[in-house]
Amino acid sequence: MKVLHVITGLGDGGAEAVLHRLITHDPHDEHQVVSLTGLGKYGPLLAERGVAVTALHMPRGRLTWVGLRGLWRAVRQARPHVIQTWMYHADLLGGVAGRLAGAPVVWGVRNTTLEPGRSSRGTIVVARLCGWLSRRVPQRIVACAQAAVQVHAALGYDRARMVVIPNGYDLARFRPDTEARARLRCEWGVPDDVPLLGMVARFDPQKDHPNLIAALGRLRQAGHGFRVVLVGTGVDAGNAALAQAVSSAGLQEEVRLLGPRADIPAVMNALDVHVLSSAYGEAFPNVLAEAMACGTPCVTTDVGDAAQIVGETGWVAPPRDAAALAGALEHALHAWRDAPGWRARQQVCRQRIEQRYSIEAMVQRYRSVWEEAVALDHPKGERS
Structure with a gap:
């Protein structure tokens, strides 16, 4: 299965680390990554593993025509079986681009708090817009915690499309020593x-x-x-x-x-x-x-x-x-x-x-969700 990941950035954060672990421990699927901003910490690490990584270099919190055009081109050229997005801005932009291109979309939400003073006004606006679009854009919405499901359901996200996949860990690396x-x-x-x-x-x-x-x-x-x-x-x-x-x-x-x-x-x-x-x-x-x-x-x-x-x-x-x-x-x-x-x-x-919380269990859960998203989208036509 060809999976295109769209993520807000590839810096040193929790979602970025999980994306890296997911790709590097999945031997069955072909992965490509698009970062709305820069390559950050994980872009070069993924590239070293042979993963195609595209950075659109949009400034944080601001859209550019060049960046949007680059996203559309990346989606069209990748022709993925499914698009997995990570974090609000990528959920919105990657999700809309994916649906316009005819690909099934799986969103990823990572936060459990969205409050003025703690989250930027722009982030809150994007999250609420995603809540409104959650019944139209993604086939499934992956949350990393049950607490995230509760918070986003209160924001208007479609609870019926939400599934919890806890983070998984490389137990050969993190072990008693x-x-x-x-x-x-x-x-x-x-x-x-x-x-x-x-x-x-x-x-x-x-x-x-x-x-x-x-x-x-x-x-x-x-x-x-x-x-x-x-x-x-x-x-x-x-x-x-x-x-x-x-x-x-x-x-x-x-x-x-x-x-x-x-x-x-x-x-x-x-x-x-x-x-x-x-x-x-x-x-x-x-x-x-x-x-x-x-x-x-x-x-x-x-x-x-x-x-x-x-x-x-x-x-x-x-x-x-x-x-x-x-x-x-x-x-x-x-x-x-x-x-x-x-x-x-x-x-x-x-x-x-x-x-x-093994990495193997996390990878298998994501693969099951991707397969389900493709199956739900099947009536719209076969994809090569």
Whole structure:
């Protein structure tokens, strides 16, 4: 089957990462990709795998005639059996272009929050327009989380066309690795008898680093000993606001700001507990499943499908509540002190991801949806 993916961009984001994993782990289908903006991080990576990637270079939030003409040409030249779109602007533009070209379309929605002040006005307008078109353009709408279905149904999306496909993970890459754990903890000067907490997340209001720092400050005041590593774009010593928050909480000795890293599986293995302090907007937080696949239990705020991912293996706190987050972390530290119980918890974390969120299961679910979309579109005529 020939699948044409249309995505808003190919930068370092969750949807982009899932697209990359989906294509590189699907041996059966022929994939092409069109980015409405630039090549970003994943364009070159896909091109290295022999995937045809086209970047239209439209400015974010603004349409250009050259870009629209390029999209139409790409759709017509690809002659795909199905078009899979990713994120609102691509859903709208790629969806309309696909239907005009006679191809069945599957939309992809990734957000669980669309509110003024958190999402741009343009994004909200496009999402509402997509809601109105959802009964006319896509044969199916893939959401990565049940929470996303609820939010978009309230926006007017056709719930009957929506199907949830959770993100899938490369369990050969994200796996327990004692050598990587020992290497990084040695590099960071963290002995095995000191619990290491961490969060892998870019610096963004959505991730709510101030809430995490406030919770860690409470934990320190309660007399707990621990170390913390924070990893992600903008999470480094050059971030004056974050460095000041760490200093104000008296955490200079406990917290290291490491910035972006390419060895995330090793980081997840080095941690004893991964924390996600997000305030809003998460659908299916990748970092929770990635940490758990490495056998690392998680503490998370109750955003998107986070609670469903961790299940009984971790701890969940309400968002924007530093006291509750500190309490959840305290429970985790108490559990960590029971070595046999902790080892059993680590094993259950890994097993939960293996059973629910393998990359193979995700690929098969997407293929089933594409086949269904083609079958639903069949009465309009055979496609070569």
